Amino acid sequence: MRKSSKPPFGAKTARGKPAPAAKGGRPAARPAGDVAFRRPSAELTIIFGYHAVREVLRAKKRKALDLFATPAAAEKLQPEIAASDVTTHVVAPEVLDARLGSDAVHQGVLLEARPLPALDIADIAINSGLVLALDQITDPHNVGAILRTAAAFAVDAVIVTERHAPEFSGILAKTASGGLEHVPLVEVVNLARALDQLGEAGFLRVGLDSEGPASLEDTVLSRPAVLLLGAEGKGLRRLTREKCDILARLDMPGAVKSLNVSNACAVALTLARRALAESS
Missing domain, CATH: 3.30.1330.30 (Ribosomal protein L30/S12)
Structure with a gap:
């Protein structure tokens, strides 16, 4: 006592x-x-x-x-x-x-x-403006940095797969710098099925793809929207790409044409927030 x-x-x-x-x-x-x-x-x-x-x-x-x-x-x-x-x-x-x-x-x-309470897709489908979905991003430093960025940009939720995702503790929590406590986290068994559910709920599904036909900066977005990020090197998986309504790229005028996925996330959220503000 x-x-x-x-x-x-x-x-x-x-x-x-x-x-x-x-x-x-x-x-x-x-x-x-x-x-x-x-x-x-x-x-x-x-x-x-x-x-x-x-x-x-x-x-x-x-x-x-x-x-x-x-x-x-x-x-x-x-x-x-x-x-x-x-x-x-x-x-x-x-x-x-x-x-x-x-x-x-x-x-x-x-x-x-104790771990954070488990959430379901249905828990975030209502009253969400912008959601992130991570397609098998496994590096805890990257996922932690993405969660920190998501908290800074007031993202409504982050979706991850139960498999091919790091543990949400230790170095990931340290890198997230408190972001884990401020962004609802949803683990799904099947990301493609989850994207179907979000599509039925009215979400615009936007896949970030280096070979996307349009620049994210020039893409018209609407709420609610889910922004999908793929693992470095592999990018979005085929089935994930097929579930997207839009595939968009980040245009980079410099000599280096690629970014760490957590840095790409920050740039993409900046552009997405601006596009959503213009469309509202």
Whole structure:
């Protein structure tokens, strides 16, 4: 049972006892032997990185279980910790290094949480203006960057396939920098079938294709619309292309004629938002 009075920054040890304060008012870091992490499972998501963890605590769209933070990170996250019911463990940076690997840029904070609630195509088909669909993009850095961009452009949802998609935790969540908590994510078994459903719901299906017959900048768009992005190198799959109402390209006047898919996404969303504003 938790005590009614919280220690500084809401910090508790793995055994639920208040963390002793160090000089300067910060809670003292616990050694590795006093920290118990949960075992990996389908019901456990690991989020690390300051912005990613902060947005989980702020958005409150998923159940936050245990927060492991260095004294400095715990102090920085104090407002979010105070406003949540997460149990906080103040630990040394080496504890997080041991859990995540020395190469992980954890910024002194790791959160164990439940996965986000599952959504269905029907959940986004109403009142959506612009949706992204990712056709087997598997690199977590790219998908994380796309989610961050989607959150910045107020995209209504991102659709991914259950297979050939990265896990929505760890490095992807870190790269998304909180975007996971602000853009509804829909996993589908069959993307072509999902595109059929969106078409029946009145969505304009626009495939981004380097060989598209028209420039996206010159394409007339209407709401609701779904913008489809394919994996680097492969692009959109044949069946996905066939489900599109429009295939459009990004015109690039420079010597390099291709972009990383996450950069292409940012350019495409800029053009799509402008076209949709002009058509409204």
